[in-house]
Amino acid sequence: MPQVLEFSDVVVRRNARDIVDHLDWEVSDDQRWVVLGPNGAGKTTILQLADTLIHPTSGAVTILGERLGRTDVFELRPRIGFASSAMARRIPAEETVLNVVLTAAFSVVGRWREDYEDIDERRALRVLAEWRLEELADRTFGTLSDGEQKRVQIARSIMTDPELLLLDEPTASLDLGAREELLTLLGGYAQAPTTPAMVMVTHHVEEIPVGFTHVLLLREGRLVAAGPLAEALTAESLTETFGTPIALREEDGRFTARAAR
Numbered sequence: 001m002p003q004v005l006e007f008s009d010v011v012v013r014r015n016a017r018d019i020v021d022h023l024d025w026e027v028s029d030d031q032r033w034v035v036l037g038p039n040g041a042g043k044t045t046i047l048q049l050a051d052t053l054i055h056p057t058s059g060a061v062t063i064l065g066e067r068l069g070r071t072d073v074f075e076l077r078p079r080i081g082f083a084s085s086a087m088a089r090r091i092p093a094e095e096t097v098l099n100v101v102l103t104a105a106f107s108v109v110g111r112w113r114e115d116y117e118d119i120d121e122r123r124a125l126r127v128l129a130e131w132r133l134e135e136l137a138d139r140t141f142g143t144l145s146d147g148e149q150k151r152v153q154i155a156r157s158i159m160t161d162p163e164l165l166l167l168d169e170p171t172a173s174l175d176l177g178a179r180e181e182l183l184t185l186l187g188g189y190a191q192a193p194t195t196p197a198m199v200m201v202t203h204h205v206e207e208i209p210v211g212f213t214h215v216l217l218l219r220e221g222r223l224v225a226a227g228p229l230a231e232a233l234t235a236e237s238l239t240e241t242f243g244t245p246i247a248l249r250e251e252d253g254r255f256t257a258r259a260a261r
Protein backbone atom coordinates (compact mmCIF):
# COMPACT_ATOMS: atom_id res chain seq x y z
CA MET A 1 0.00 0.00 0.00
CA PRO A 2 1.19 3.58 -0.68
CA GLN A 3 2.99 5.34 2.15
CA VAL A 4 1.30 8.53 3.38
CA LEU A 5 3.77 9.29 6.16
CA GLU A 6 7.43 8.35 6.58
CA PHE A 7 9.91 9.35 9.28
CA SER A 8 13.53 8.50 8.53
CA ASP A 9 16.03 8.93 11.40
CA VAL A 10 14.04 11.92 12.65
CA VAL A 11 15.37 14.04 15.49
CA VAL A 12 13.65 17.05 17.08
CA ARG A 13 15.95 18.83 19.51
CA ARG A 14 14.93 21.58 21.93
CA ASN A 15 17.22 23.11 24.56
CA ALA A 16 19.85 20.41 24.01
CA ARG A 17 17.26 17.66 24.56
CA ASP A 18 16.02 15.25 21.91
CA ILE A 19 12.23 15.34 22.10
CA VAL A 20 12.13 12.89 19.21
CA ASP A 21 15.19 10.65 19.13
CA HIS A 22 16.18 9.07 15.78
CA LEU A 23 12.71 7.81 14.92
CA ASP A 24 11.98 5.59 11.93
CA TRP A 25 8.28 5.08 11.21
CA GLU A 26 6.00 4.49 8.23
CA VAL A 27 2.22 4.81 7.85
CA SER A 28 0.37 3.31 4.87
CA ASP A 29 -2.89 4.64 3.48
CA ASP A 30 -4.94 1.72 4.84
CA GLN A 31 -3.59 1.89 8.40
CA ARG A 32 -5.07 3.42 11.57
CA TRP A 33 -2.35 4.15 14.15
CA VAL A 34 -2.59 4.97 17.83
CA VAL A 35 0.41 6.64 19.48
CA LEU A 36 0.91 5.87 23.18
CA GLY A 37 3.42 7.04 25.74
CA PRO A 38 3.81 8.98 28.98
CA ASN A 39 3.85 12.76 29.20
CA GLY A 40 6.93 14.14 27.47
CA ALA A 41 7.36 11.11 25.22
CA GLY A 42 7.14 13.20 22.03
CA LYS A 43 3.63 12.21 20.92
CA THR A 44 2.29 15.68 20.12
CA THR A 45 5.60 16.64 18.52
CA ILE A 46 5.17 13.76 16.08
CA LEU A 47 1.72 15.06 15.12
CA GLN A 48 3.12 18.57 14.65
CA LEU A 49 5.71 17.16 12.26
CA ALA A 50 3.03 15.20 10.40
CA ASP A 51 0.91 18.35 10.08
CA THR A 52 3.88 20.41 8.77
CA LEU A 53 3.72 22.74 11.79
CA ILE A 54 7.36 22.14 12.69
CA HIS A 55 10.44 20.77 10.92
CA PRO A 56 12.84 18.13 12.22
CA THR A 57 16.24 19.11 13.53
CA SER A 58 17.66 16.29 11.41
CA GLY A 59 16.36 13.36 9.42
CA ALA A 60 13.60 13.31 6.81
CA VAL A 61 9.81 13.56 7.10
CA THR A 62 7.83 12.68 3.98
CA ILE A 63 4.11 13.45 3.98
CA LEU A 64 1.85 12.33 1.12
CA GLY A 65 4.89 11.94 -1.09
CA GLU A 66 6.27 15.41 -0.28
CA ARG A 67 9.52 15.92 1.64
CA LEU A 68 9.12 18.39 4.49
CA GLY A 69 11.48 21.31 3.88
CA ARG A 70 11.38 20.81 0.11
CA THR A 71 7.71 21.49 -0.56
CA ASP A 72 5.17 24.27 -0.14
CA VAL A 73 3.48 23.39 3.15
CA PHE A 74 0.58 25.72 2.37
CA GLU A 75 -0.33 23.49 -0.57
CA LEU A 76 0.21 20.33 1.50
CA ARG A 77 -1.79 21.28 4.60
CA PRO A 78 -5.26 21.19 2.97
CA ARG A 79 -4.63 17.49 2.28
CA ILE A 80 -4.22 16.82 6.03
CA GLY A 81 -6.96 16.86 8.65
CA PHE A 82 -5.91 17.81 12.20
CA ALA A 83 -8.07 17.96 15.32
CA SER A 84 -6.59 19.12 18.62
CA SER A 85 -7.39 21.15 21.71
CA ALA A 86 -5.06 23.85 20.38
CA MET A 87 -7.26 24.17 17.30
CA ALA A 88 -10.39 24.32 19.48
CA ARG A 89 -8.97 27.34 21.33
CA ARG A 90 -8.72 29.21 18.02
CA ILE A 91 -12.38 28.71 17.12
CA PRO A 92 -14.51 31.78 17.98
CA ALA A 93 -17.00 30.91 20.72
CA GLU A 94 -19.77 32.76 18.87
CA GLU A 95 -19.27 30.85 15.60
CA THR A 96 -22.09 28.48 14.64
CA VAL A 97 -21.32 24.78 14.44
CA LEU A 98 -22.15 24.77 10.73
CA ASN A 99 -19.68 27.57 10.08
CA VAL A 100 -16.98 25.91 12.18
CA VAL A 101 -17.13 22.95 9.81
CA LEU A 102 -17.80 24.93 6.65
CA THR A 103 -14.81 27.26 7.04
CA ALA A 104 -12.47 24.27 6.76
CA ALA A 105 -13.10 24.49 3.00
CA PHE A 106 -11.04 27.72 2.99
CA SER A 107 -8.66 26.62 5.77
CA VAL A 108 -9.76 29.52 7.96
CA VAL A 109 -11.08 29.71 11.51
CA GLY A 110 -14.07 32.02 11.82
CA ARG A 111 -16.31 32.96 8.91
CA TRP A 112 -15.67 36.36 7.40
CA ARG A 113 -16.47 37.21 3.77
CA GLU A 114 -15.79 33.88 2.07
CA ASP A 115 -18.23 32.86 -0.66
CA TYR A 116 -19.23 29.23 -0.18
CA GLU A 117 -21.01 27.18 -2.81
CA ASP A 118 -24.09 25.07 -2.18
CA ILE A 119 -21.99 21.93 -2.55
CA ASP A 120 -19.81 23.08 0.37
CA GLU A 121 -22.81 23.58 2.64
CA ARG A 122 -24.31 20.23 1.65
CA ARG A 123 -21.00 18.55 2.40
CA ALA A 124 -20.78 20.26 5.80
CA LEU A 125 -24.33 19.22 6.71
CA ARG A 126 -23.61 15.63 5.66
CA VAL A 127 -20.48 15.52 7.82
CA LEU A 128 -22.42 16.94 10.78
CA ALA A 129 -25.01 14.20 10.38
CA GLU A 130 -22.31 11.51 10.27
CA TRP A 131 -21.00 12.73 13.64
CA ARG A 132 -24.47 13.13 15.22
CA LEU A 133 -24.29 16.90 15.17
CA GLU A 134 -27.01 17.89 12.70
CA GLU A 135 -29.31 19.18 15.44
CA LEU A 136 -26.52 21.47 16.67
CA ALA A 137 -25.80 23.15 13.31
CA ASP A 138 -27.17 26.54 14.43
CA ARG A 139 -25.76 26.41 17.97
CA THR A 140 -22.67 28.46 18.76
CA PHE A 141 -19.44 26.59 19.44
CA GLY A 142 -18.99 28.14 22.87
CA THR A 143 -22.29 26.74 24.15
CA LEU A 144 -21.41 23.10 23.39
CA SER A 145 -20.32 20.46 25.88
CA ASP A 146 -16.77 19.12 25.73
CA GLY A 147 -17.92 15.99 23.93
CA GLU A 148 -19.86 18.00 21.35
CA GLN A 149 -16.90 20.30 20.77
CA LYS A 150 -14.62 17.29 20.22
CA ARG A 151 -16.98 15.88 17.61
CA VAL A 152 -17.23 19.27 15.89
CA GLN A 153 -13.42 19.45 15.71
CA ILE A 154 -13.27 16.04 14.06
CA ALA A 155 -16.09 16.91 11.67
CA ARG A 156 -14.17 20.04 10.67
CA SER A 157 -10.97 18.03 10.18
CA ILE A 158 -12.64 15.68 7.67
CA MET A 159 -14.68 18.34 5.86
CA THR A 160 -12.13 18.54 3.03
CA ASP A 161 -11.75 14.75 2.55
CA PRO A 162 -8.14 14.66 3.82
CA GLU A 163 -5.67 12.01 2.75
CA LEU A 164 -4.26 11.85 6.30
CA LEU A 165 -6.19 12.46 9.52
CA LEU A 166 -4.39 13.40 12.75
CA LEU A 167 -6.17 13.38 16.12
CA ASP A 168 -4.47 14.71 19.26
CA GLU A 169 -6.13 13.22 22.36
CA PRO A 170 -9.69 13.44 21.00
CA THR A 171 -11.25 11.92 24.15
CA ALA A 172 -9.28 13.91 26.73
CA SER A 173 -11.44 15.46 29.49
CA LEU A 174 -14.61 13.66 28.38
CA ASP A 175 -16.93 11.90 30.82
CA LEU A 176 -17.60 8.20 30.35
CA GLY A 177 -20.72 8.61 28.24
CA ALA A 178 -19.22 11.24 25.92
CA ARG A 179 -16.01 9.23 25.60
CA GLU A 180 -17.80 6.04 24.61
CA GLU A 181 -20.03 7.86 22.14
CA LEU A 182 -16.99 9.39 20.45
CA LEU A 183 -15.04 6.11 20.46
CA THR A 184 -18.00 4.37 18.84
CA LEU A 185 -18.13 6.99 16.09
CA LEU A 186 -14.34 6.86 15.60
CA GLY A 187 -14.46 3.07 15.43
CA GLY A 188 -17.13 3.12 12.74
CA TYR A 189 -15.24 5.78 10.80
CA ALA A 190 -11.94 3.90 11.09
CA GLN A 191 -13.48 0.77 9.58
CA ALA A 192 -15.06 2.48 6.57
CA PRO A 193 -13.25 1.63 3.31
CA THR A 194 -13.05 5.26 2.17
CA THR A 195 -11.47 6.54 5.40
CA PRO A 196 -7.97 8.03 5.06
CA ALA A 197 -4.93 6.93 7.02
CA MET A 198 -5.33 7.93 10.67
CA VAL A 199 -2.92 8.70 13.51
CA MET A 200 -4.39 9.27 16.98
CA VAL A 201 -2.49 10.25 20.11
CA THR A 202 -3.82 9.11 23.48
CA HIS A 203 -2.57 8.29 26.97
CA HIS A 204 -4.79 5.30 27.64
CA VAL A 205 -5.28 1.93 25.93
CA GLU A 206 -8.96 2.13 26.95
CA GLU A 207 -9.29 4.95 24.41
CA ILE A 208 -8.17 2.89 21.39
CA PRO A 209 -11.23 2.60 19.12
CA VAL A 210 -12.22 -0.66 17.50
CA GLY A 211 -10.94 -0.62 13.93
CA PHE A 212 -7.53 0.82 14.71
CA THR A 213 -4.83 -1.44 13.31
CA HIS A 214 -1.39 -0.34 14.55
CA VAL A 215 0.34 1.13 17.59
CA LEU A 216 3.46 3.25 18.12
CA LEU A 217 4.87 3.24 21.66
CA LEU A 218 7.26 6.00 22.72
CA ARG A 219 9.32 6.76 25.80
CA GLU A 220 11.47 9.90 26.07
CA GLY A 221 11.27 10.38 22.32
CA ARG A 222 12.51 6.90 21.53
CA LEU A 223 10.71 4.05 19.84
CA VAL A 224 9.76 1.21 22.18
CA ALA A 225 7.58 -0.79 19.79
CA ALA A 226 5.66 -0.27 16.55
CA GLY A 227 3.47 -2.51 14.44
CA PRO A 228 0.09 -4.23 14.34
CA LEU A 229 -1.84 -3.97 17.60
CA ALA A 230 -1.90 -7.74 18.09
CA GLU A 231 1.89 -7.87 17.96
CA ALA A 232 3.18 -4.58 19.38
CA LEU A 233 0.66 -3.81 22.13
CA THR A 234 1.66 -6.19 24.92
CA ALA A 235 2.02 -6.05 28.68
CA GLU A 236 5.80 -6.13 28.18
CA SER A 237 5.87 -3.23 25.73
CA LEU A 238 3.55 -1.15 27.91
CA THR A 239 5.67 -1.90 30.97
CA GLU A 240 8.76 -0.65 29.15
CA THR A 241 6.93 2.38 27.79
CA PHE A 242 5.46 3.59 31.08
CA GLY A 243 8.19 2.34 33.42
CA THR A 244 5.88 0.37 35.69
CA PRO A 245 4.58 -3.22 35.56
CA ILE A 246 1.40 -3.31 33.48
CA ALA A 247 -1.21 -6.04 32.96
CA LEU A 248 -3.09 -5.81 29.66
CA ARG A 249 -6.48 -7.26 28.73
CA GLU A 250 -8.34 -7.30 25.41
CA GLU A 251 -12.02 -8.03 24.91
CA ASP A 252 -14.06 -7.54 21.75
CA GLY A 253 -11.43 -5.28 20.24
CA ARG A 254 -11.14 -2.97 23.26
CA PHE A 255 -8.27 -2.88 25.75
CA THR A 256 -7.83 -2.26 29.46
CA ALA A 257 -4.58 -1.84 31.38
CA ARG A 258 -3.88 -2.01 35.09
CA ALA A 259 -0.86 -2.12 37.37
CA ALA A 260 0.35 -5.71 37.52
CA ARG A 261 0.14 -7.38 40.90
